[in-house]
Amino acid sequence: MQNYNPKEIEPKWQEHWRDKDFHRTRQDPDREKFYCLEMFPYPSGKLHMGHMRVYSIGDVLARFLTMQGYNVLHPMGWDAFGLPAENAAIENRTHPADWTLANIKEMKRQQDALGLSYDWGREVTSCLPDYYRWTQWLFLLLYRRGLAYKKKAAVNWCPDCQTVLANEQVENGGCWRCGTAVEPRDLEQWFLKITDYADRLLEDLDLLEGWPERVKVMQRNWIGRSHGARITFPVKGHDAEISVFTTRPDTIYGVTYMVLSPEHPLVEVLSRGNPEEKEVKDFVRRVRGMSEISRTAAETEKEGVFTGAYAVNPVNSMEVPILVGNYVLMSYGTGAVMGVPAHDQRDFLFATRYGLPIREVIAPAPGEGAGGRGSGDVGDVGGVGVGGLRNARGELEAAFEDYGVMINSGPFDGMPSEEAIPKISEYFAEKGFGRPEVTYRLRDWLISRQRYWGAPIPIVYCGKCGARPVPEEELPVELPYDVDLGEGGQSPLARHQGFLQARCPDCGGAATRETDTMDTFICSSWYFLRFCSPDFAEGPFAPADVDYWMPVDQYIGGIEHAILHLMYARFFTKVLHDAGMTRAVEPFTRLLAQGMVNKDGAKMSKSKGNVVTPDEIIEKYGADTGRLFILFAAPPEKGLDWSDQGVEGCYRFLKRVWRLVQDYAPLAAAGREGRDREREFGPAEGEAYYALHFALRKVTEDVGERYNFNTAVSAIMELVNSLYAYVNGSPDPHAGLLREALEALVAMLAPFAPHICEELWQGALGGAGSVHQQPWPRFNPEALVVAEVEVVVQINGKVRGRITVLVGSGEEELVEAARREERIAGYLEKGRLVKVISVPDKLLNLVVKD
Numbered sequence: 001m002q003n004y005n006p007k008e009i010e011p012k013w014q015e016h017w018r019d020k021d022f023h024r025t026r027q028d029p030d031r032e033k034f035y036c037l038e039m040f041p042y043p044s045g046k047l048h049m050g051h052m053r054v055y056s057i058g059d060v061l062a063r064f065l066t067m068q069g070y071n072v073l074h075p076m077g078w079d080a081f082g083l084p085a086e087n088a089a090i091e092n093r094t095h096p097a098d099w100t101l102a103n104i105k106e107m108k109r110q111q112d113a114l115g116l117s118y119d120w121g122r123e124v125t126s127c128l129p130d131y132y133r134w135t136q137w138l139f140l141l142l143y144r145r146g147l148a149y150k151k152k153a154a155v156n157w158c159p160d161c162q163t164v165l166a167n168e169q170v171e172n173g174g175c176w177r178c179g180t181a182v183e184p185r186d187l188e189q190w191f192l193k194i195t196d197y198a199d200r201l202l203e204d205l206d207l208l209e210g211w212p213e214r215v216k217v218m219q220r221n222w223i224g225r226s227h228g229a230r231i232t233f234p235v236k237g238h239d240a241e242i243s244v245f246t247t248r249p250d251t252i253y254g255v256t257y258m259v260l261s262p263e264h265p266l267v268e269v270l271s272r273g274n275p276e277e278k279e280v281k282d283f284v285r286r287v288r289g290m291s292e293i294s295r296t297a298a299e300t301e302k303e304g305v306f307t308g309a310y311a312v313n314p315v316n317s318m319e320v321p322i323l324v325g326n327y328v329l330m331s332y333g334t335g336a337v338m339g340v341p342a343h344d345q346r347d348f349l350f351a352t353r354y355g356l357p358i359r360e361v362i363a364p365a366p367g368e369g370a371g372g373r374g375s376g377d378v379g380d381v382g383g384v385g386v387g388g389l390r391n392a393r394g395e396l397e398a399a400f401e402d403y404g405v406m407i408n409s410g411p412f413d414g415m416p417s418e419e420a421i422p423k424i425s426e427y428f429a430e431k432g433f434g435r436p437e438v439t440y441r442l443r444d445w446l447i448s449r450q451r452y453w454g455a456p457i458p459i460v461y462c463g464k465c466g467a468r469p470v471p472e473e474e475l476p477v478e479l480p481y482d483v484d485l486g487e488g489g490q491s492p493l494a495r496h497q498g499f500l501q502a503r504c505p506d507c508g509g510a511a512t513r514e515t516d517t518m519d520t521f522i523c524s525s526w527y528f529l530r531f532c533s534p535d536f537a538e539g540p541f542a543p544a545d546v547d548y549w550m551p552v553d554q555y556i557g558g559i560e561h562a563i564l565h566l567m568y569a570r571f572f573t574k575v576l577h578d579a580g581m582t583r584a585v586e587p588f589t590r591l592l593a594q595g596m597v598n599k600d601g602a603k604m605s606k607s608k609g610n611v612v613t614p615d616e617i618i619e620k621y622g623a624d625t626g627r628l629f630i631l632f633a634a635p636p637e638k639g640l641d642w643s644d645q646g647v648e649g650c651y652r653f654l655k656r657v658w659r660l661v662q663d664y665a666p667l668a669a670a671g672r673e674g675r676d677r678e679r680e681f682g683p684a685e686g687e688a689y690y691a692l693h694f695a696l697r698k699v700t701e702d703v704g705e706r707y708n709f710n711t712a713v714s715a716i717m718e719l720v721n722s723l724y725a726y727v728n729g730s731p732d733p734h735a736g737l738l739r740e741a742l743e744a745l746v747a748m749l750a751p752f753a754p755h756i757c758e759e760l761w762q763g764a765l766g767g768a769g770s771v772h773q774q775p776w777p778r779f780n781p782e783a784l785v786v787a788e789v790e791v792v793v794q795i796n797g798k799v800r801g802r803i804t805v806l807v808g809s810g811e812e813e814l815v816e817a818a819r820r821e822e823r824i825a826g827y828l829e830k831g832r833l834v835k836v837i838s839v840p841d842k843l844l845n846l847v848v849k850d
Contacts, residue, residue: 004658006622010755014112022770023074025119027548031071035549036062037528039557039565040077040124043103044084047110049597049604049630049642050558052614056627057594057636057709058556059116063751064703066117067776073549075531076111076118078104080127082520083163086453090485096453097481100127110614114623115754117772122534126523131530132455133476134540135523138572140458140469141579147193150467153446154263154330156292157185162491163450164189173294184263184288189448190457190516194571198223198440201570210590212637215562222563224441229425231338231434233258233311236319240266242311243334245439248343249424250417253409254361256351257339258311258322259304262287263330267307270322274308280324287326295326302327302350314433315410321356331443341399348399358396362404362417445568447519452483452492454517462504462511471505477513491515524565525572528552528587539581546582555588562593592636592707599642612642624753625651631752632713654756656720657749661742664727665764668742671735684726685734689783691722692741696779699748709752716749743767744777793818794845795827803844811836814844 017023027033038058041051062074080100089096104125111118124131142148156165160180164187174181194201202223205216228247235242242258260267262284271280283305287295294300304325311322320339327346328337341351342360351358389398403418412420428434448457456477458470470477480499483492493499493515504511526540532549533542551573566588573587596603599610617626629650634640670676681689695715702712723741727733743765750757750771761771786807791814793801801824803817815836818824828848835847 002662004655004756006624006755009759010113010115010618010623013755013758014115017117018112021121022772023117023119024121025071025073025075027545028071029548031069033073033549034062034065034070034554035073035552036065036554037073037075037531037552037556039555039561040079040524040527041107042079042082042084043100043107045103045106047107047614049612049614050594052114052626053597053630053636053640054556054558054594055111055114055116056630057592057707058554059114059627059754060631060703060709060751061554061707062117063754063772064776066772067747067751067774068704069775073122073531074117074119075122075124075534076116076120077122077124077527077531078126079520079524079527080104080125081132081454081517081523083161083449083451083453086451086485087161089453095481096485097127100453113618114614114627117754122531124527124530124534126455126520126527127453129476129478132523134530135455135518135526136458136470136475136477137472137540138526139455139518139522140472142192142575143459143469145575145579147196147575148190149193150188150190152186153189153191154184154186155189155446156182157187158182161451164446164448173290181289187448189446190514190518191444191446192571194445194568195440195442197571197574198225198442200574201442201567204570204574204586207586208589208591211588212591212593215559215566215591215593218562219567222442222567226439226441228437228439229421229428229434230334230437231314231428233314233320233338233433235266235270235322236310236312238270238309240269242266242322242336244336244338245333245437246338248340248421249428249434250403250406250409250412250421251340251343251361252313252315252338252424253406253412254340254342254359255313255318255320255338256341256357256359257320259325259328259337259339259350260307260322261328261330261335262324262326264324264328264335267324270309271307271324276306276308280305280307283324290326292329292331296329300326302346302353304350304354314428314431323354325350332441333439342396343399343401345399345401348396359408360396360400361406361408362400362402363407364400364402364404365416445519445521445571447522448516449519450491450516452479452485452517454520455523456493456499457514457516457518459514460502460504460511461514462507462509464509465504465506468505468511474505493517521564521568525568526576528555528569529573529576529582541581543581546584550582550584551586552588554590554592556592556594559593566591594636595634595639597630597640597642601641604642617647621647621651622654622755624756625654628654628713628752631709633710635710636707653717653720654753656724657745658756658760660720660723660727661746661760661764664733664738664742665766667733667735668739669766671737671739675735677736679734679736681734681737684730685737688722688726688737688741690786691719692744693779693783695719696744696748696777697784700776700779703751713752716745716752719745719748747771747774747777789841791817791841792843793821793824794843795824795848797845800824800827807841809841811838811844814838815846818844818846 036058038054062072066072085096085100089099092099126132139148158165158175158180160178161175165175165182202220202225205219208216226247228245229249230243230245233242267284271277304323307322307324309322310319312319328335339347339351341347341356341358343362391397406412406415406417406420412424425436456479458475458477459467460470461467480496483496485492500512502511502513529541529546533545536542569587573584576582577585599612602608602610604611614626625647629647632650633646698715699712702708746757746760746765754772757771761767788804789807790802790804792799793803801821803821805814805817819828831848831850833846834849837845
């Protein structure tokens with residue numbers, strides 16, 4: 001018998017599948033479709049174990065469903081634009097395109113070595129013109145529909161990388177890549193009006209029953225819809241007003257100060273000429289040098305400076321000081337908040353620090369204690385309350401943040417505060433200084449990037465006609481290859497005259513191109529649609545193909561994409577639905593967010609020296625072993641702790657499968673020819689047959705319904721143990737049973753370990769065609785009906801033996817069976833049976849007295 005040698009087997013079948021174009025998928029209206037998709041990767045150069053895990057999960061599912069008769073679409077591509085590629089090209093003195101395409105070639109080699117069943121005929125690469133032509137086309141669609149616009153906005157700017165950074169890319173006030181201190185800068189930027197879809201993005205989360213609840217909660221919080229009121233405060237001595245939004249208009253009578261964002265346009269106006277002017281300017285300069293992330297961090301102390309101006313509370317005419325504070329953001333809410341220190345813990349701490357008044361306007365309802373809701377201003381971060389606690393002098397030590405009964409609130413005294421909110425909002429509207437309003441945390445999507453390696457924005461600027469979209473027939477606006485990336489300064493595209501100079505599509509006059517490129521999240525917001533018709537030349541995709549394949553039935557990727565990528569993909573899908581280009585309203589029916597791969601208790605990283613690469617595992621054990629371990633070691637949504645011993649165990653298991661099938665393949669072949677056809681099963685065959693069909697049911701349900709791949713692998717391992725026990729204990733194994741068992745074993749294992757199973761199926765077992773094209777074996781429910789059961793026998797409460805009886809045997813039958821057992825009979829002969837206690841099919845306790 002040939003030994004198991006994955007170094008020979010795996011390349012052999014990979015070449016076979018590649019030569020036969022084995023995984024090519026075509027539409028088939030007679031079969032139910034299933035679109036299985038793992039998030040396409042950024043081509044960094046090498047696969048890591050996180051890649052291997054997500055791809056193995058998707059591949060098992062795709063192969064399993066194919067065997068179940070589904071028409072499975074399982075494509076792969078590359079999210080290939082982005083700042084890391086440009087920076088790597090600068091560091092390595094190469095071109096981003098060359099660096100990226102070389103990385104793609106290497107990573108594709110690694111994916112092939114894992115035996116993944118991708119339809120490479122559908123491969124898309126977002127940095128190639130045949131893809132970003134349609135990314136630009138989609139931008140123009142958004143532009144025509146009023147969803148793309150340009151405006152000046154305050155952004156995080158890295159002076160070293162010379163580009164805008166997302167808030168998530170600012171770490172401790174510095175650039176995530178180079179560590180340079182980030183500066184705020186006002187720039188003309190392109191935005192997409194995702195806020196127009198805020199309600200639908202929020203409400204349609206209820207359609208996503210196949211998504212993890214934690215991901216939906218993260219999206220709900222990111223959208224952040226709040227119901228409340230907008231209130232206008234006049235400024236004393238100025239022809240100006242301050243507008244705030246609050247979810248707690250019932251606390252309006254408790255306002256004792258106002259706080260403006262350092263970026264608020266009134267800050268300079270209100271402080272001008274006051275003694276506080278210089279202090280305000282210094283404070284604003286210092287705070288504007290901080291990122292929004294650091295300003296709103298929980299550990300950042302809340303600071304403020306008095307502007308010298310006062311606002312007037314419109315409900316009671318009280319004058320309240322106006323401060324500028326580091327914790328208020330211009331980009332969130334109105335850039336101003338009202339301070340209600342008696343009913344918001346953040347405000348309470350701020351007021352206590354600066355000696356500001358505290359005015360109570362909500363009292364706990366009779367029989368209720370402290371709560372925690374806060375004054376509800378939008379524009380700040382913080383305000384966790386612990387209730388209206390008082391010291392021995394009766395002074396507040398903490399804010400009372402819950403609803404209660406209104407006090408010191410004019411005509412609303414005595415009213416339950418929560419019930420009073422709509423009446424108070426109506427009162428504001430009647431008096432002309434406020435109105436009910438719904439607001440959102442979600443902001444429009446800033447897509448401008450001042451770097452080279454991204455899809456150019458297809459807009460030109462004409463001195464006569466203004467900003468004009470590039471005609472569709474002139475797409476793509478291609479990136480020039482001969483570009484000077486440089487080490488700093490303006491965008492590389494702004495320095496390339498051949499790219500910069502253009503003609504106005506309207507008047508034909510001289511024009512200049514937009515030199516910003518698009519955020520790479522644009523590319524990943526529609527790639528799943530391009531997979532449906534990657535060669536379609538008349539648009540980004542063929543509507544008929546998209547309507548056949550979409551939505552994606554199972555999407556698999558990391559939890560780190562829970563908000564941005566998934567939100568943007570949902571937004572794009574809804575826009576395209578509204579444009580009549582797809583019937584789908586949501587892109588992904590089910591979402592699986594796989595856990596991290598850890599080693600030695602920490603995430604794998606080069607700095608920790610605990611990295612294990614897929615190439616290392618393939619070289620030593622083969623891809624099948626690596627796939628099997630990574631699926632067996634933990635449920636897919638949980639973190640996985642890497643174990644060298646576990647990998648070795650999976651390798652030994654595959655060798656056991658290899659020996660079992662090779663040793664008994666001749667007998668199975670005889671069974672296929674009719675040997676033992678008339679031979680009835682004995683007890684040993686019955687047990688083996690039960691084990692086979694128990695495993696079949698378990699694997700079918702765990703993979704197809706629960707995605708519990710780890711318990712499915714465990715069930716296959718238990719089956720192998722049962723089959724070894726059967727053949728080792730039987731002098732004449734049943735040929736027909738072995739044929740059925742070995743064929744089912746190889747078929748069940750095939751999605752997990754595709755190479756060894758293809759070899760065993762077509763080689764040892766002589767199966768017709770590929771194992772991966774066989775119908776999934778069905779379990780026999782009748783085989784799972786247990787005719788006999790083992791019952792524990794106790795004498796005076798101590799276990800003295802076991803008996804095998806028919807299921808459902810009565811008490812008398814149990815006692816008779818116990819008397820026939822020699823050891824138990826010996827105990828009964830020593831005394832008198834006085835009592836019998838039985839649990840059907842489980843226990844018989846005999847009470848015996850001397």
